[in-house]
Amino acid sequence: MPLAWRRRLRRGLLLVVLVAAVLAVLDRCFPLPLPDASGAGAIVLARDGQPLRAFPDRDGVWRYPVTPEQVSPLYVEALLTYEDRWFAHHPGVNPLALARAAGQGLRHRRMVSGGSTLTMQVARILDGTPHDLGGKLRQIARALQLELHLSKREILTLYLNHAPFGGTIEGVEAAAWAYLGKSAQRLSRAEAALLAVLPQAPTRLRPDRNPDVARAYRDKVLDRMARLGVWSAGEVADARIETVASRSLQPPMTAALLAERLRTARPGERRLASTIDAGLQRALEARVADYLARLPERTSAALLVVDNASLDALAYVGSGAFGSEARLGHVDMVRAWRSPGSTLKPFLYGLALDDGLIHSESLLVDAPQAFGGYRPGNFDMAFNGPVSAAQALRLSLNIPAVELLDRLTPARFAARLEHAGITLRLPRGAAPNLSMILGGAGARLEDLVGAYAAFNRGGVAGRVRYLHDAPAIDRRVLSEGAAWIVREMLEANPRPGYASGSFDTGSRPRVAWKTGTSYGFRDAWALGTTRQYTVGVWIGRPDGTPLPGQYGAITALPLLFQAIDSLPRASVAPAPQPPPSTVSQVEICWPLGLAYDPAQPELCHQKHRAWILDGVIPPTLAEREATRWSAGVVRLNVDAASGHRLGPGCDDRAARPLAIARWPVAAYPWLPRETRRRASLPPLAAGCADDGLAHLQGLRIDGISDGATLARAPNSDKPARVRLRALGAEGEVLWLVDGLLVGRTQGGQPIEQPFATTGERTLTALAADGAYAQVRIRVLR
Known part of the structure; x- marks a missing residue:
C-alpha cells in the first residue's frame, strides 16, 4: 500500500477514535433521561387483568405499565405501520424519512412531516425537546443514544408506557381503559388504529371531547393499513363501521383499600396482579x-x-x-x-x-x-x-x-x-x-x-x-x-x-x-x-x-x-x-x-x-366440683319388697341391686318429671340409718306453693310480687324464672320477685351444691 494511503488510513482511524471518544464523553456528560422508577405510579389488577385501582406518579400522571407482549398485536402493527415501518432496521434515525421531511418543508415552506422515527419520538417524550431545528438535532442525538443503550423491545416498551394520550393519561394501557373501557390486550382493529394516532395530537384528538375528529384520524390510519397490505380491505371496511364512543374519564377505584394495602406492601412494583x-x-x-x-x-x-x-x-x-x-x-x-x-x-x-x-x-x-x-x-x-x-x-x-x-x-x-x-x-x-x-x-x-x-x-x-x-x-x-x-x-x-x-x-x-x-x-x-x-x-x-x-x-x-x-x-x-x-x-x-x-x-x-x-x-x-351424689352410675341396694333404699342398720332385709343413671346436678331443674324420677333416689326405707344422701333433695321454696295463682292488687298498675326464700340452703342460691336468671341470694336470704307477664311460669331455686327446688305458678292480670 502506498505511503499516502497508509497516512490517510491512520488519520481516518484516528478521527474515528477521536469521534468515538467525544461521543463517549458526551454520553457520560449527558446521560439518557430515563424515567425515574422511584416516583412512578402503580396499578393493581384483578385476576383477569382489569385495573382495580391506579395510583398516579408523583406528577399526577396516570400510567398502567405494560410490556409489548401484554398489548394487542393489532395495536403494535398499526403503530409501527403508521409511525415507523423501518423501526426494526434503522439505528434510531431514518435518513430517507428526514430527507423527505426536509424536502416537504422547503416545498411548502412549513413543517409538513417531522420525519421522526419511533425512537426519536421516545427521545422527545423523555427529553422534552422543542419543535425547532435545534430541538430536532438534539432529538436525533438522543435517538442514537437510545439505540446504543437499549434494545428495540426496551425502546418500544418506553413508548407504550409514556406516549401522551391526553390530559394526565400516558401509555396505551391507561388510554385503553380510559377511552375504551378495556385492556390494550383486547383491542379491535378500529380501536388499535385510534390509539395509534392519538399521541400525534392528544388534546385535539381526544375521543371523549372530539369523537368526530378522532374518527377521521382513525380512518386515516385504517386507509394506510389497507394501502400497504398489512390488513385486508375487508378487515379495514369492517373496522370503519365501528363508532368512536365518548366516555367520561373515571380512574378505577375498585377494592380501593386492598389496592392501597398491596401497594404499600410492595412499594417497588408498578403492576400488581391480585x-x-x-x-x-x-x-x-x-x-x-x-x-x-x-x-x-x-x-x-x-x-x-x-x-x-x-x-x-x-x-x-x-x-x-x-x-x-x-x-x-x-x-x-x-x-x-x-x-x-x-x-x-x-x-x-x-x-x-x-x-x-x-x-x-x-x-x-x-x-x-x-x-x-x-x-x-x-x-x-x-x-x-x-x-x-x-x-x-x-x-x-x-x-x-x-x-x-x-x-x-x-x-x-x-x-x-x-x-x-x-x-x-x-x-x-x-x-x-x-x-x-x-x-x-x-x-x-x-x-x-x-x-x-x-x-x-x-x-x-x-x-x-x-x-x-x-x-x-x-x-x-x-x-x-x-x-x-x-x-x-x-x-x-x-x-x-x-x-x-x-x-x-x-x-x-x-x-x-x-x-x-x-x-x-x-x-x-x-x-x-x-x-x-x-x-x-x-x-x-x-x-x-x-x-x-x-x-x-x-x-x-x-x-x-x-x-x-x-x-x-x-x-x-x-x-x-x-x-x-x-x-x-x-x-x-x-x-x-x-x-x-x-x-x-x-x-x-x-x-x-x-x-x-x-x-x-x-x-x-365428670362434674368439676364433685358432690356426694354426682353424675354417673350409682349402684344401691333396695328393699326387695318396697323398692326403698337400704341404709346402715338394714342388713337383715331382703335386698336387690339397683343401678341409677344420674344426670349432672345442674341439669335437674330442667328435666321432665318422669326423667327426674328415674334419676332420683328411692326413699330411705323405714328403720334405716341416714345414708347422707338425702340432703341434696332437701331444698324448699318458701313464700309460694306449687300450683299457686298470682294476681296484681286490685286497682293497681304494678305487677304481682312475691317474697321468696330458699329453705335448707347454704351458700349462694340462684333464682330463675322460666330458665332466665333473675337474682342471687345467700342461704335463706329473702328475694322480692315481680311477675310482670301473665301465664304459666316455672320458678327454680338452684343451690351451689346441686340441690334445687321448683314450683309452677300461674300469673293473672
Missing part, C-alpha cells in the same frame, strides 16, 4: 353499600370472600363506603383487631373432639355456673339446661363453651389457634383466660376467614392470598374427622326463616355458619363456609362505639347469606361429602353419654345418634 374477581368485587361493593344504607349513619362493614381450594381472595370490601368521612371509610376493617364474640367456638368444639372430650351429642349443661370468680351468662340471660354439644354450638350457648375451654385450658387453646394463623390480641399484661371464647380477645376478619375454610379443607387452615404469586401457607388446626363433624353440626343449623327439614330445591349451597357479637354490641360477625367458598362479614363502628340492638344474627348474618347467594355456582351441585374413615355414627344414651347397652336399658333415659371420632365414645364430662 386474586380479586373484578365483577364479583363490584357486585359485592354495591350490595354492601345498599345494605349499610339501612343501618345507622356511622356504621361500616367489611366482607371477605375466599376460594377454599387456593385461599385466593375473590372479593375484599374493607369498608362500607371508601372515602366516607362519616363511616370512617379509610379504615380497613378486614385487618382491624376487633372482639370476635362467639366466632371462635367452632374451633373449641373441634379441638374438644380431637382431644376425646366430647362427641357430637355429648351431654352438656347450660345452667348457671361459676368458674372460680368468673360467672358467664348467655346473650339473653336465659338457660336451657341439658343440651347436646351440637345444640350448644348452634345456639352459641356460653356456659357449655366456657366449660369446654376450662377442660381444654385457655393457654392450649390460644396456642392451637396461633399455630393455625389466628393470633389473638389480649389486653396488655393479660394471659389467656376463659373469657377468650366469649370475645375477650382481639382477632382479625382475614384470619377468621382463613381458619373457617378449614371446615371444608379437611381441617387445614391457611393464610388468605391476595396476590397471584403469594406463597401458599397452610396449617392444620383440626383433624380431618373433627373438621367434618363440626361442619355437619353447623350445617344442620337452618338459614334464618327456614325451618329445619323444610322444602328446598337444592339450589342453595349448604352453609356451615356461625355468628358472633362482642360485648356492648360493638361488633357483629357472621362467618360461613360452603364446599367452594368461605365468606366473612363484620359490621360495626370503626371507632368502637356500641350499636345497641345490632348483633351478629340480625345485623351481619343477612348480609352473609346475600353474599353467598351472589357467588358463582357449579353447574352441577357437589355430591354430599361422605365422612372420613375416622368418623362413624353410633346410638348413644343420656345421661351417661355412652353407647346404648341392651342389657341395661334402665341406664338409657334418652337416645341420640352421635358422630364419634376414631371409634371413641367419650362419656359425659
Whole structure:
C-alpha cells in the first residue's frame, strides 16, 4: 500500500477514535433521561387483568405499565405501520424519512412531516425537546443514544408506557381503559388504529371531547393499513363501521383499600396482579353499600370472600363506603383487631373432639355456673339446661363453651389457634383466660376467614392470598374427622326463616355458619363456609362505639347469606361429602353419654345418634366440683319388697341391686318429671340409718306453693310480687324464672320477685351444691 494511503488510513482511524471518544464523553456528560422508577405510579389488577385501582406518579400522571407482549398485536402493527415501518432496521434515525421531511418543508415552506422515527419520538417524550431545528438535532442525538443503550423491545416498551394520550393519561394501557373501557390486550382493529394516532395530537384528538375528529384520524390510519397490505380491505371496511364512543374519564377505584394495602406492601412494583374477581368485587361493593344504607349513619362493614381450594381472595370490601368521612371509610376493617364474640367456638368444639372430650351429642349443661370468680351468662340471660354439644354450638350457648375451654385450658387453646394463623390480641399484661371464647380477645376478619375454610379443607387452615404469586401457607388446626363433624353440626343449623327439614330445591349451597357479637354490641360477625367458598362479614363502628340492638344474627348474618347467594355456582351441585374413615355414627344414651347397652336399658333415659371420632365414645364430662351424689352410675341396694333404699342398720332385709343413671346436678331443674324420677333416689326405707344422701333433695321454696295463682292488687298498675326464700340452703342460691336468671341470694336470704307477664311460669331455686327446688305458678292480670 502506498505511503499516502497508509497516512490517510491512520488519520481516518484516528478521527474515528477521536469521534468515538467525544461521543463517549458526551454520553457520560449527558446521560439518557430515563424515567425515574422511584416516583412512578402503580396499578393493581384483578385476576383477569382489569385495573382495580391506579395510583398516579408523583406528577399526577396516570400510567398502567405494560410490556409489548401484554398489548394487542393489532395495536403494535398499526403503530409501527403508521409511525415507523423501518423501526426494526434503522439505528434510531431514518435518513430517507428526514430527507423527505426536509424536502416537504422547503416545498411548502412549513413543517409538513417531522420525519421522526419511533425512537426519536421516545427521545422527545423523555427529553422534552422543542419543535425547532435545534430541538430536532438534539432529538436525533438522543435517538442514537437510545439505540446504543437499549434494545428495540426496551425502546418500544418506553413508548407504550409514556406516549401522551391526553390530559394526565400516558401509555396505551391507561388510554385503553380510559377511552375504551378495556385492556390494550383486547383491542379491535378500529380501536388499535385510534390509539395509534392519538399521541400525534392528544388534546385535539381526544375521543371523549372530539369523537368526530378522532374518527377521521382513525380512518386515516385504517386507509394506510389497507394501502400497504398489512390488513385486508375487508378487515379495514369492517373496522370503519365501528363508532368512536365518548366516555367520561373515571380512574378505577375498585377494592380501593386492598389496592392501597398491596401497594404499600410492595412499594417497588408498578403492576400488581391480585386474586380479586373484578365483577364479583363490584357486585359485592354495591350490595354492601345498599345494605349499610339501612343501618345507622356511622356504621361500616367489611366482607371477605375466599376460594377454599387456593385461599385466593375473590372479593375484599374493607369498608362500607371508601372515602366516607362519616363511616370512617379509610379504615380497613378486614385487618382491624376487633372482639370476635362467639366466632371462635367452632374451633373449641373441634379441638374438644380431637382431644376425646366430647362427641357430637355429648351431654352438656347450660345452667348457671361459676368458674372460680368468673360467672358467664348467655346473650339473653336465659338457660336451657341439658343440651347436646351440637345444640350448644348452634345456639352459641356460653356456659357449655366456657366449660369446654376450662377442660381444654385457655393457654392450649390460644396456642392451637396461633399455630393455625389466628393470633389473638389480649389486653396488655393479660394471659389467656376463659373469657377468650366469649370475645375477650382481639382477632382479625382475614384470619377468621382463613381458619373457617378449614371446615371444608379437611381441617387445614391457611393464610388468605391476595396476590397471584403469594406463597401458599397452610396449617392444620383440626383433624380431618373433627373438621367434618363440626361442619355437619353447623350445617344442620337452618338459614334464618327456614325451618329445619323444610322444602328446598337444592339450589342453595349448604352453609356451615356461625355468628358472633362482642360485648356492648360493638361488633357483629357472621362467618360461613360452603364446599367452594368461605365468606366473612363484620359490621360495626370503626371507632368502637356500641350499636345497641345490632348483633351478629340480625345485623351481619343477612348480609352473609346475600353474599353467598351472589357467588358463582357449579353447574352441577357437589355430591354430599361422605365422612372420613375416622368418623362413624353410633346410638348413644343420656345421661351417661355412652353407647346404648341392651342389657341395661334402665341406664338409657334418652337416645341420640352421635358422630364419634376414631371409634371413641367419650362419656359425659365428670362434674368439676364433685358432690356426694354426682353424675354417673350409682349402684344401691333396695328393699326387695318396697323398692326403698337400704341404709346402715338394714342388713337383715331382703335386698336387690339397683343401678341409677344420674344426670349432672345442674341439669335437674330442667328435666321432665318422669326423667327426674328415674334419676332420683328411692326413699330411705323405714328403720334405716341416714345414708347422707338425702340432703341434696332437701331444698324448699318458701313464700309460694306449687300450683299457686298470682294476681296484681286490685286497682293497681304494678305487677304481682312475691317474697321468696330458699329453705335448707347454704351458700349462694340462684333464682330463675322460666330458665332466665333473675337474682342471687345467700342461704335463706329473702328475694322480692315481680311477675310482670301473665301465664304459666316455672320458678327454680338452684343451690351451689346441686340441690334445687321448683314450683309452677300461674300469673293473672
